[in-house]
Amino acid sequence: MRIGLFPSANYSAKKDIGPMKQMGDSHVISDVLALGKGVAGSQQVLCLDGASILLRKLSLDSISKVEYENNHFCFGVHFLLEGNYSFVSTESKSRLNITSGSYNLVQWPKTNGVEKLKGREYTSIEVFFTQEFLEDLLGTEYNSAFEKFDNTLVDKPKYLWNEMKPIPGRLRLLLLDILHCSYTGIARTNFIESQIRCLLIEVFLGKENGMEQIGGEATLSTLDKEAIDEVVSYIKQNLKRKLTIKELSEVAGFNTTKLKSCFKKVHQTTIFKFITQLRMEKARLLVLEENYTVAQASYEVGYSNPQHFTVAFKKTMGYLPSLLLTNLS
Structure with missing residues (x-):
């Protein structure tokens, strides 16, 4: 089962994009789609049981627009180090936006829509996961971390944090270690997977970055x-x-x-x-x-x-x- 956003079948057919290529082992998929004219760099997906990780390091001459679809209800934590991201749902016309230097938690229904990537340099990590994946990861701490969220099915993508959260120093270092991992093959896969697990634990349970901050920070205009x-x-x-x-x-x-x-x-x-x-x-x-x-x-x-x-x-x-x-x- 593929978790998270992938290029839609309709888009792939129109752009004559072939099957995704397996790189090194059965988990890593590279070159998720043909990057197209005016786009350079790389984007890769690491597929796990109950989760997928999308790594992007791109240079854009203009706005990139790609049709994406999600076939299974899931959650996603979207970290945007450089650039600007938006997703417009085809069915509901609702829009999600993530701005440079911030991250947010999103509830993703079964949906399709258009992703727009902006910025001369675009760098991001997106982690999609099922509720079961997070329960296994957090164990008995899951309820305290996720109790404020409505896990019922929704018909459009939905922010679970009311405001974008700035990426703090500790998370930024973890993200950069993942993006610039120099290992290859199964060692690279295992390193990225382990760091992503640490990243999610820090996001949901860390004192500086976790759930206890929500609603507790002094707000700014x-x-x-x-x-x-x-x-x-x-x-x-x-x-x-x-x-x-x-x-x-x-x-x-x-x-x-x-x-x-x-x-x-x-x-x-x-x-x-x-x-x-x-x-x-x-x-x-x-x-x-x-x-x-x-x-x-x-x-x-x-x-x-x-x-x-x-x-x-x-x-x-x-x-x-x-x-x-x-x-x-």
Whole structure:
């Protein structure tokens, strides 16, 4: 039984897409669909008993529109690191949207519709699963994690969290480890499966990210949230520069105290820890995907002293940046 969204039979026939190819072992499916003109990168599916995992690392020249269908009632946790996602149901015309840097839990009925992917760079992980899969994973903790949700069948996709949740640091590191796994064959399959299980446990039971946060967080106005989004966008565009709280306060239109308070409510960390994390993530990608040396990568993310970069990288990522080079050999 296939769990989650897959290219519809109608779309596959129109686009002359053949059967999905098995890669390495019976669980991993690569090249789920022909990516099409103006789309580069990769997307893969890992199929488990009662769950499926969709990994996407894409570059888009324009909006990508693909017909998808779901043939079995399930749930999905959608993590969007870069880009913007929407799904419009064919039957109900209802729309789901996931924005860059956030995630949400969705109840998926049997349905079909059109997925739209936006963004020059599009990076996501989507985990679809049955209620039974989550019960087996969480055991006796399942009821406390899921008791607030209506598990009855619905006729259209439905958010189970009222608002998008920002992806906090710990989850972001788990997601990046999955997306950039360097293992092959069954070792890669087992690594991704184990990390996904850890990810779901953290989402549903973790103190910083779990269910107990829902309804308990101090809420921000829409304008304040938009201001924090502007600050994050500004940070991403200026990682190489030395950034100050005063400068970022001016971007937000807040005083420094309000900026620090609002930022922590949204991202569950301080501004400077957030900036450091983004810098380390970018440096890692520069080494792994663009063949930068560690010294070059450190300079590109604002470190003139490679030793200071090494200390920050080890503290943030948990290992020395030199270990990245072993993945390239």
